[in-house]
Amino acid sequence: MVQQQHSTPLNFVVTSTSASEQLFTQAAVDFLSALVSKFQPRLTELLAQRQQQQQxxxxxxxxxxxxxxxxxxxxxxxxAELPQELTKRRLEITGPVDRKMVINALNADVDVFMADFEDAQSPTWQGLLExxxxxxxANLGNISFTDANGKQYALKAQPALLIARVRGLHLPEKHILYRQQAIAGALMDFALYLFHNYQTRLARGSGIYFYLPKLEHSREAAWWADVFHFSEQYLGLNTGSIRATVLIETLPAVFQMHEILHAMRDHIAALNCGRWDYIFSYIKTLxxxxxxxxxDRQVVTMTQPFLNAYSRLLVATCHRRGALAMGGMAAFIPSKDAQQNxxxxxxxxxxxxxxxxxxxDGTWIxxxxxxxxxxxxxxxxxxxxxxxxxxxxxxxxxxxxLLQPCSGERSEQGMRMNIRVALQYISAWLDGRGCVPIYGLMEDAATAEIARTSIWQWIKHGKTLxxxxxxxxxxxxxxxxxxxxRVKAEVGSARWQQQPFVQAQQLLLDITTAASLTEFLTLPGYQQLP
Structure with missing residues (x-):
């Protein structure tokens, strides 16, 4: 078990490892304990308010x-006025936090790397700590990696700006308990990243930057603002040392953008069009x-009126208040076939x-x-x-x-594609991989959510193909x-047996045919992770 020298309200229900010993120092545990003790009860109330609003x-x-x-x-x-280094974010790349990906992303020809502990990361305990x-x-500048073939990866002289995306407020961290309940994964991600990096970043004149996902209301933004203020006071930092970009990726949040910016006015830098989660939230909310x-999800693109309106409203809102307005994800993967590429x-x-x-002001790839x-x-x-x-x-x-549904067909082909994508993604996620190339697209939790909730809604309302x-x-x-x-034939029997495809198929069946919509596939999925 993780050893703690002093009393703490946190209970670590996991075996100690090299990674956990490096991260969960006594000082880091004290900081995390202070955050959880002060903010977890209020977060429980906020999540209950989400359920009430959904009713x-x-x-x-x-x-x-x-x-x-x-x-x-x-x-x-x-x-508050933006730090100079946050005023140029024309191109951002996103991806999980595995070592090779971090190096490649920071070395890419981009302004920013958004290191994702959420939709692009399967939240295995070991994966999160690593x-x-x-x-x-990476912040220290000494990250390197050698793959199984002996190829070496190292950080270039002037890498992209690093921003960390923590887990959503709804996601628990079952390996750490507070009052016999799992703590918020977001608080663990935030506390560890801030505590272990703020001195390094401030020493070179930078700030500590975060992406905050899946907010639904300005009261949740106010909660984060209080977390930031408390953390700055705890660590002796100036107000605004921590800055955040909030993803507007839920339908309720698009009606709260001014309020979110105002609630976080001392700490916010930008809003982002998290388009794929936004489509998922449209389905889930309505x-x-x-x-x-x-x-079919293939026709729900940014040219659709309700999505284009969401984009324009976000830009107008941000620019009126002095915040950047970030665009959404290009999920395509380059092809080796020249014509297709x-x-x-x-x-x-x-x-x-x-x-x-x-x-x-910028966009994602x-x-x-x-x-x-x-x-x-x-x-x-x-x-x-x-x-x-x-x-x-x-x-x-x-x-x-903003609520206008778009036209387009519901086809057997589209339904079958949704099934294959969701099945392969869930299998990969249960296997510890949260960002997966499937049929020429980089799929993450958001796109898999669209795939399975679309079918659930078609079933619920008896829609026709x-x-x-x-x-x-x-x-x-x-x-x-x-x-x-078909997927088994595509991947081969050996891979089908090695990876949890059967487990994924059962999970997809259960949540898609359930009487009530499962809020996030990652919640029942998380219970199956080590």
């Missing part, structure tokens, strides 16, 4: 702008509304042009092979480091447009068996 949506209400905070939306105020050590070593069912890059280029023209193409748009295509002086026209953006068949649990079960056999 209103399930009873027929729709998300909307809050009349009680209209004065904040209409008021004249701005966030990820923290990898980021510590799950009880039969008139809000989305079509040309088509991929053309799609990426068009997608990024739309974001740039909407006024975004998941693969370094896309950097050159995206730089043509967001570096060569800009006259300055950002577009803070741009204000898109949002005169047409209102509640109706374009051939007239009603989507039922029985139809899904049949297609799941057929697509599992």
């Amino acid at each position: 209103y949506y399930d009873q027929g209400q729709l998300p909307d702008f809050d009349a009680a905070t209209r004065h904040l939306r209409e008021g004249d105020w701005r966030i 990820g923290q050590i990898n980021l510590r070593d 799950r009880a509304h039969p008139d809000r069912v989305l079509p 040309e088509q991929i890059l053309a799609k990426v280029y068009a997608d990024k042009e739309l974001e740039r023209d909407n006024g975004h 998941a693969h370094p092979g896309l950097a050159a193409t995206v730089r043509e748009v967001f570096v060569d295509g800009l006259d300055s480091d950002n577009q803070l002086d741009q204000q898109p026209d949002i005169s047409d953006v209102d509640q109706a447009l 374009n051939d007239g068949r009603i989507v039922t649990a029985e139809l899904f079960t049949t297609l799941l068996d057929e697509e599992a056999a």
Whole structure:
């Protein structure tokens, strides 16, 4: 077990390892204990409020702008001035925190690497701790790696700016208990990264930067603001030493952007269009509304009116308040086939042009092979480091447009693709890998969530495919068996047996045919991780 020399309200229910001994020093445990003791009870209340709000949506209400905070939306105020190094974030790459990925991402031709402890990371205990050590070593500048073939990887002289993305507020960390309950994974990720890196970063004139995922309301942003203030006081840091970018990747949050910026005005730097999780949240939030069912996920792109409105509203809101407005993820992976790769890059280029023209200050990629193409748009295509002086026209953006479902077919082909993607992703996630190339796209938890919740909603509301068949649990079960056999043929029997595909198939069946929507597939999945 992890040894603690002094009394602490935390109970570590895990065997000590080299990684845990490096990270859970007495001082680090004291800091984490202080955070959990002060903020965990309030977080429990916030998560309960999420459930209460969802009940209103399930009873027929729709998300909307809050009349009680209209004065904040209409008021004249701005966030704290941005640190200079956070004003140029034209191109960001995202990925998990394994050692090789961290080095390659920091060496890529990008401005920022967002090291993801959440959607791109399967939260195995060992993987999370090794990820923290990898980021510590990256900040120290001494990270290196040698693969099984003897190839060596080392950090270049001037790597990209490192920003850490912690887990969402809903995700527990079962290996550390507080009052016999699992602590918030977000607090562990935040505490360890801050504690082990703040001195290194401040010594070279930088700050400690985070991405915060899946907020649904400004009261959750206020909770994070209090966490930041408390941490700065605890560690003797100046206010604003910690800065955050908040992902607007839930449907309720798009109606709370001014309020979120205001709640975190001392610590916020930007908002980000987390488009894939946003689509998932649209489905999840409006799950009880039969008139809000989305079509095949392949046609739900940023050109759809409700998503384009979300992008423009985010830009206008951020720029009015002095914050950067970051664009979303290009999930494509370059192809070795020249003709196919040309088509991929053309799609990426068009997608990024739309974001740039909407006024975004930067954007995301998941693969370094896309950097050159995206730089043509967001570096060569800009006259300055950002577009803070741009204000898109949002005169047409209102509640109706933001909630407008998009047209498109529900096809057997689309349903089968959803099944194959979700099955392969869940298997990889249970195997400890949270970011997986599947059929030319870099899939993470968000895209897998879209795949399985779409089918659940089609079943719930008895929607029909374009051939007239009603989507039922029985139809899904049949297609799941057929697509599992197809995946087995694609990956081979040996790999099928080595990886938890059977376990993943059962989990996908259970959550897709359940009477009630499973909030996040990662919650039941997490109980199956070591």
